[in-house]
Amino acid sequence: MKLLTANRLHDGLTVWYSGAGWVEDGAQAAALADDVAETLLAEWKLRETEVVAPYLIPLTDRGAPVQREHVREFVRANGPTIGQTADALSKAFNRADIFEN
Amino acid sequence: MYVYDTFDHAFTRDRIREFSDQVARRLSGELTEDQFKPLRLMNGLYLQLHAYMLRIAVPYGVLSSRQMRKLAHIARTYDRDFGHFTTRQNLQFNWIRLADAPKILEELAEVEMHSLQTSGNCIRNTTTDQFAGAARDEHADPRPWAELIRQWSSNHPEFSFLPRKFKIAITGADRDRAAIRVHDIGLHIKPQGFDVYVGGGMGRTPSLGHCIRTGLPGEHLLSYLEAALRVYNRYGRRDNSFKARIKILVAALGPEEYKRQVEEEWARMDRARVDAPQAEIDRLKTFFPDPTFNTAAFDEAAFERARTADAAFARWIRNNTHPHKRDDHVSVTISLKPTGLPPGDASSAQMDLMADVADDYAYGELRVTHEQNIVLPHVAKNDLYALYTRLDAVNLSTANAGKITDMITCPGLDYCSLANARSIPLSQEISQRFEDANLTDRIGDLQIKISGCINACGHHHVGHIGILGVDKQGIEFYQILLGGRADEKAALGQITGKGLPAEAVPAAIERVVQLYLKLRTHDNERFIDTLERVGRDAFAEALHEPA
Amino acid sequence: MNLPKPNSSYEPALVTRAGEVIPNAWQLLVDEDTTGAEGPYVLGFERALRDLDGLNGHYGVRVNPGDDVRLLEPFLDRITLIEVAFPGYRDGRGYSTARILREDLGYIGAIRAVGDVLRDQLFIMMRCGFDEFLVKDKDPAGAIAAASQRFSTTYQGAADSARPVWALRHGIGA
Numbered sequence: 059m060k061l062l063t064a065n066r067l068h069d070g071l072t073v074w075y076s077g078a079g080w081v082e083d084g085a086q087a088a089a090l091a092d093d094v095a096e097t098l099l100a101e102w103k104l105r106e107t108e109v110v111a112p113y114l115i116p117l118t119d120r121g122a123p124v125q126r127e128h129v130r131e132f133v134r135a136n137g138p139t140i141g142q143t144a145d146a147l148s149k150a151f152n153r154a155d156i157f158e159n
Numbered sequence: 160m161y162v163y164d165t166f167d168h169a170f171t172r173d174r175i176r177e178f179s180d181q182v183a184r185r186l187s188g189e190l191t192e193d194q195f196k197p198l199r200l201m202n203g204l205y206l207q208l209h210a211y212m213l214r215i216a217v218p219y220g221v222l223s224s225r226q227m228r229k230l231a232h233i234a235r236t237y238d239r240d241f242g243h244f245t246t247r248q249n250l251q252f253n254w255i256r257l258a259d260a261p262k263i264l265e266e267l268a269e270v271e272m273h274s275l276q277t278s279g280n281c282i283r284n285t286t287t288d289q290f291a292g293a294a295r296d297e298h299a300d301p302r303p304w305a306e307l308i309r310q311w312s313s314n315h316p317e318f319s320f321l322p323r324k325f326k327i328a329i330t331g332a333d334r335d336r337a338a339i340r341v342h343d344i345g346l347h348i349k350p351q352g353f354d355v356y357v358g359g360g361m362g363r364t365p366s367l368g369h370c371i372r373t374g375l376p377g378e379h380l381l382s383y384l385e386a387a388l389r390v391y392n393r394y395g396r397r398d399n400s401f402k403a404r405i406k407i408l409v410a411a412l413g414p415e416e417y418k419r420q421v422e423e424e425w426a427r428m429d430r431a432r433v434d435a436p437q438a439e440i441d442r443l444k445t446f447f448p449d450p451t452f453n454t455a456a457f458d459e460a461a462f463e464r465a466r467t468a469d470a471a472f473a474r475w476i477r478n479n480t481h482p483h484k485r486d487d488h489v490s491v492t493i494s495l496k497p498t499g500l501p502p503g504d505a506s507s508a509q510m511d512l513m514a515d516v517a518d519d520y521a522y523g524e525l526r527v528t529h530e531q532n533i534v535l536p537h538v539a540k541n542d543l544y545a546l547y548t549r550l551d552a553v554n555l556s557t558a559n560a561g562k563i564t565d566m567i568t569c570p571g572l573d574y575c576s577l578a579n580a581r582s583i584p585l586s587q588e589i590s591q592r593f594e595d596a597n598l599t600d601r602i603g604d605l606q607i608k609i610s611g612c613i614n615a616c617g618h619h620h621v622g623h624i625g626i627l628g629v630d631k632q633g634i635e636f637y638q639i640l641l642g643g644r645a646d647e648k649a650a651l652g653q654i655t656g657k658g659l660p661a662e663a664v665p666a667a668i669e670r671v672v673q674l675y676l677k678l679r680t681h682d683n684e685r686f687i688d689t690l691e692r693v694g695r696d697a698f699a700e701a702l703h704e705p706a
Numbered sequence: 707m708n709l710p711k712p713n714s715s716y717e718p719a720l721v722t723r724a725g726e727v728i729p730n731a732w733q734l735l736v737d738e739d740t741t742g743a744e745g746p747y748v749l750g751f752e753r754a755l756r757d758l759d760g761l762n763g764h765y766g767v768r769v770n771p772g773d774d775v776r777l778l779e780p781f782l783d784r785i786t787l788i789e790v791a792f793p794g795y796r797d798g799r800g801y802s803t804a805r806i807l808r809e810d811l812g813y814i815g816a817i818r819a820v821g822d823v824l825r826d827q828l829f830i831m832m833r834c835g836f837d838e839f840l841v842k843d844k845d846p847a848g849a850i851a852a853a854s855q856r857f858s859t860t861y862q863g864a865a866d867s868a869r870p871v872w873a874l875r876h877g878i879g880a
Contacts, residue, residue, distance in 0.1 A: 068186065069256040070211035107188040107710045110206060128633045129581070130572060134208050138573035140501060140584050166871045170859035177856055181826065188710020190826075197796055198826055280796070310861045310871065316833035317805055317864065320798025392802050397771070427810055432863035439872040 060095035061087045063134075064102065064112035072134055073109065075102075080109065084135035089117060160221050160524065161306045161446045163271045170313065171268045174275060178202045179261035186258065201281055201319070203274030204260055208576045213255040214277040215267060219287045219305035219329075220248030220527040224514040227525055229270045231510035237263055242510070244495060244503045246567055246618060247326070248286050248527040249277055253574055275313060280321045282312035282388070286328045288336045289528040292447055293490045293536040295482040299331035299348040303443040304380065307435060311381050318388050322395035323403035325388070326360075333647070338529065340367045340649035341621055343405045344387065352376050357387060357417065358409030361615035365651045366406045369414035371421065377440060382433040386425035390417065450522035453539045457487045465544040472547050474596060475558040480543070487540055491521070492560040493533040493550060498590045500554075501583045502568040503531030512553045520546045530567055532560065563605040563672070564590040567618050571611030571628060572635075578611035580628025580635035585609060585661055592665040593672075602672055605686040608643075621645035623687045624668060625652040637664050639702055641671075641695045644687055655699035670701045714824055714842045721846040723837045723854070730840075732766050732787060748789055758784055768820075771799035775806055782813050790836070792821035801834045808835035808865035828853035835865030 062075035063084075073080040074087035075098065081087075090098065095114050102112045115131055133139060163171070178198070185195040199205075203214040215230070222230075230250055234242050237259050238252040245251055255263065267273055276283055285308045287301040288294065308327060312318070318325070330337040331348040339345025345356035345368045352374035359368030375383055391405045394412075409417045466473045480489040493513060496502050505513070513533055517525045520542040521535035528534055538546060550556040559565045566589065569575065571582030586609055593599055608622030612629075619625030625640035636658035643652030659667055672686075674697065679689045690698060720730045734748045748766035749757065751773045758765065758781040766787035769775050778785065788807060790800040800819065807813040818838035819831050825843050828850060843849045860868040873879050 065206055065210070068258050070206055070209075070254075072209055104709055106192050107186065110192055129630075129635055130208075130578075133572055133581070137209060138583070139581065140573060140587060164875070166859045166874065170857065170861070170871075173857045173859065180852075184713070189713045191712045191714070194712070194714065194795070194824060194826075280798075313861045314830075314857065315862055316830035317801045318798070319830055320796055320801070322798075389802050393799055397797060397799075429809055432809065435870075435872040436876060436878060438876045442875065 059089040059117045060092055060114040061117065062090060062095055062098055062102070062112060062114055063087065064109035067106070067108060067110050070110075074135075160223060160302075161218070161271075161443070167271070167310075168268075171271075171273055174202075174273065174314070175261060175264045175268060178264065182257060182261055197279055197320070199257075199260075200279035201276055202260070202264070203277035204255070204257070205278060206576070207253065207574055208572070209574065210254040211257055211260070212251050212253050212574070213260060213263065213274060214245070214249050214251040215272060215274045216277050216284050217249050217272075217527045218309050219285055219291070219302055220289055220529070221291075221302065222525040222527060223270075224517040224523045224525065226270045226272055227510050227514040227517065229266060229272070231507040231514070233263055233266060234507040234510065241504050241506045243501070243570065244505065244527050244531045244533070246529045246531060246569075246616060247277070247284050248289075248529055249284055250527065278324075279319075280323050280325075281319050282308075282315060282321075282325045282327065285309060285312075286326070286337055286342075286529055288330050288332055289526045289532075289534045290336065290481055290490050290536060291331065291526075292449070293481075293483050293488075294332050294334075294336075295484050296334055297332040297484070298350065300444075300447055301329040301331040301337075301346075301348060302447045303440065304346070304348065304377065305329055306443050306446070307381065307440065308384070311384070311435070317385075318392060321388070321392055322397050323400060323405075325391070325405065327384075335645075335647040335649070338618075338621065338645035338649070341365070341618075341645060342368065344368070344384065346380075348377075349374070353380060355383065355387075358406040358414065359649075360404050360406040361618060361620045362404065363401060363613045363615075364404075364406060364410075365615070365620040366410065367649050367651065368406075369409060371414060371418040378437055379430060379434055381435060382428055382430040383421070383425055385433050386421045386428055389424055390420045394420075450524070450537055452485060452488065452537070453541070454487070455539070455541060457540050462540060462543065469544075471551075471556070471558065472544060474600065475547055475556055476543065478558045478562060478600070479560040481534075483537065488537055489540060489543070491535040491538045491543070491546065492528070493535065493555050494557040494559050494565060495532050495555075496559055496565050496590065497554055497557045498564065498594050499587060501570075501573075502566055502586055505533075509553050509555055512549065512555065516546055516549050519549075530565065532565070558596070559599060561604050561606070562599050563593050563602050563607060564599060565606070566590070567606075567608040567622070569610050569617035571609075571617075575611060575616075577614055578628065579613075579630035580611050580637065581661075582609045582611040582617055582626075582628060585626065585628075585637065585664060588661070588665045589668060592669060601676065601682075603682070603685055605672070606644075607668070618645065619643075620651050621649065622652060623690070624671065626664065627654075629658055631658065635661055637661060639664070639667065641698055641702075642687070642690055653695060655695065656703045659703075667702045671698050674698060674701045713844055714822075716842055716844045718820075718823070718840045718842045719846040720818075720838060720840050721850055723832055723839075723850065725847045725850040725854075727846055728838075732789075734768060734789075746787075748787065754778065754781065754785075769800075769803055771797050771803075773803075775803045776811065779811055782811060782815075785813075786815040787818060788813070788815065789818045789820045792819060792823055792827075795822040795824055795827055801830065804831070804834040804836055805865050825849040825853070829856045833860065833864040833866045833868065 077088035184190045205212045285305045328337040328342040329346040341359045347354040355372040356368030526534040568586040572578035608618040609626040610617035610619040621643040627638045640652030754767040764786040820840045
């Protein structure tokens with residue numbers, strides 16, 4: 059299973075494919091079957107006026123992302139981990155780790 | 160400071176119009192992302208981990224109070240109320256909407272600022288000594304020359320698509336506070352002309368610049384730079400971006416051969432076409448006069464009373480002031496490294512306050528330092544206590560300039576899409592461990608520099624203690640380097656042993672520091688002096704083996 | 707799905723710095739081709755260095771990034787067109803090539819930018835001495851007009867006639 063993520067062109071914010079469209083809350087990302095994910099990725103790569111740099115995050119059986127990318131994906135999904143820079147987004151969604159569902 | 164004339168204003172307006180057009184064409188799909196990327200980078204706009212980041216140029220680190228207020232306004236209006244001062248003496252905002260970028264550039268143009276060439280494979284913001292024009296050990300003011308280079312490099316038709324980015328630093332003082340030996344080109348102004356160093360840099364292949372010319376007359380500075388850049392543009396590697404910096408070319412050719420090619424190019428060049436005339440150099444020099452110094456007699460008795468009554472003030476004076484060319488003035492460092500907050504960050508309220516105190520006590524002038532602090536270059540000693548009191552009210556009185564907690568720290572994986580590991584949380588943990596003011600002062604001058612990846616934005620190669628974040632199977636590890644320095648005795652730090660997990664780093668550094676305190680011959684032998692006297696091995700051992 | 711159509715997807719058109727769209731009369735010879743009556747021909751760089759000494763008439767030469775254009779110096783009287791190739795628009799070597807031709811070697815024939823030539827490079831290409839552009843754009847003439855008017859101020863001397871700001875400030879070369 060995979061998650062599809064990108065940055066939105068006009069404001070650059072990290073967005074997630076929910077199955078119906080793009081959302082800012084990573085917890086709403088759809089877990090996609092691999093072949094579906096690949097098809098969607100190919101499609102969205104062409105739609106450059108909407109999102110930039112889409113890519114897939116592989117999920118392990120437990121639903122956690124691959125270890126190699128863990129810290130990076132955690133920070134990207136939740137915002138900076140520290141100080142006055144803590145992202146309002148992660149506070150708004152009040153989620154410590156969106157991948158542990 | 161430099162004041163735009165009608166030409167400079169026209170250029171900035173034209174540039175904004177050009178970029179606005181490019182943004183509109185990107186949004187409409189006329190430009191692909193691949194085509195747009197170098198164009199937005201040349202206007203300082205990155206796509207980072209969370210959003211677009213806009214890096215605003217602070218030419219050679221010089222800011223007026225009016226410009227600082229504008230930066231505060233942009234932080235409030237277009238971003239999340241704070242900005243981050245960088246090692247290139249610039250400022251970056253982390254959550255900028257692409258569609259807002261042209262509007263922000265228009266706001267900046269109102270105060271004679273821009274974001275031009277703060278990224279991309281072009282000539283970047285020239286950096287210099289934060290105490291330029293004020294320091295006691297300075298023999299030539301680098302700012303007019305930095306402005307000359309700024310103008311020459313702006314929208315340079317030949318050098319807008321170089322193999323890789325290109326950074327120039329310049330100093331006119333005995334002590335090198337501009338790290339010229341770790342720049343693509345470093346310039347040292349001497350009485351007989353410019354010493355030119357080429358091929359320094361950090362990143363994955365750190366190296367120190369080689370001196371290829373001494374005594375270069377200032378009136379030929381631009382043509383010489385043009386020759387140096389042309390050789391690089393033609394022969395620098397383009398097949399591998401990791402090997403594209405000029406240091407790789409200089410190493411491959413050898414400094415002598417590179418120099419020969421530059422001199423040959425320079426000899427063929429129609430210099431009159433390139434070199435600005437002496438009248439222009441003289442014009443630029445007129446923009447950097449001394450302020451009209453407040454010459455009221457220094458009230459030493461009052462100053463001493465305040466210092467005796469307020470130990471924190473006394474400590475701040477000791478650590479955060481720098482000798483000024485006038486006895487009744489000092490330069491003041493406003494530390495952006497308080498315990499518990501990201502190094503280099505300032506809120507809009509703090510920026511406004513810094514602008515206010517600059518107006519009230521520092522002739523309206525501020526500097527951004529490559530150590531990610533702010534400097535007030537000229538402050539009358541009579542005003543120091545009032546200044547300190549106002550800074551203290553907004554958490555800007557941290558008395559740690561040049562000390563172990565005054566770390567250079569890149570944004571790391573908390574913001575940067577290139578990073579392998581986080582830098583800011585680690586710097587917090589280290590600063591908490593050394594929070595005790597007495598301990599910090601006892602340790603004295605010690606520079607820790609942290610980068611979250613091999614690109615070395617946190618200058619880890621030239622930290623007395625350098626820390627490099629790496630990714631080991633998804634876990635953040637940190638390699639420790641010892642013995643680097645960026646000053647006039649520039650040296651590259653060496654990696655010691657295996658990487659450590661984040662939680663082990665503060666204790667390891669504490670062991671190194673304790674060893675230093677034990678080994679130093681007297682209180683004034685600095686960490687780097689002891690390290691160089693004793694050698695790295697003992698310290699490397701202390702790092703990796705708990706005592 | 708309504709996919710965007712990038713400007714660069716248009717067929718390249720040859721346009722002069724005056725904004726005139728012109729036909730391309732030149733034919734690029736691959737190395738083993740023989741010259742016939744059809745001409746005029748653009749020779750590859752290596753072939754130009756090898757053959758131009760024995761040829762009469764006027765030829766074009768294709769200069770790729772990495773070719774040292776100074777080697778053409780002995781033959782410049784037989785060259786009326788130099789095509790400077792930009793295989794990727796991020797490769798900036800062609801800008802140095804053009805300036806060396808104009809400012810150092812005194813070449814006065816045509817310099818044409820070919821390859822990945824896009825609207826946003828035209829201004830700096832003009833400054834470096836290019837005068838023909840095989841540009842990918844839906845409106846080549848409009849792209850030239852926009853580039854010509856893009857900047858009223860130039861900070862440096864280059865291969866064009868624009869005076870650097872310091873010359874304007876101090877009344878030099880007026």
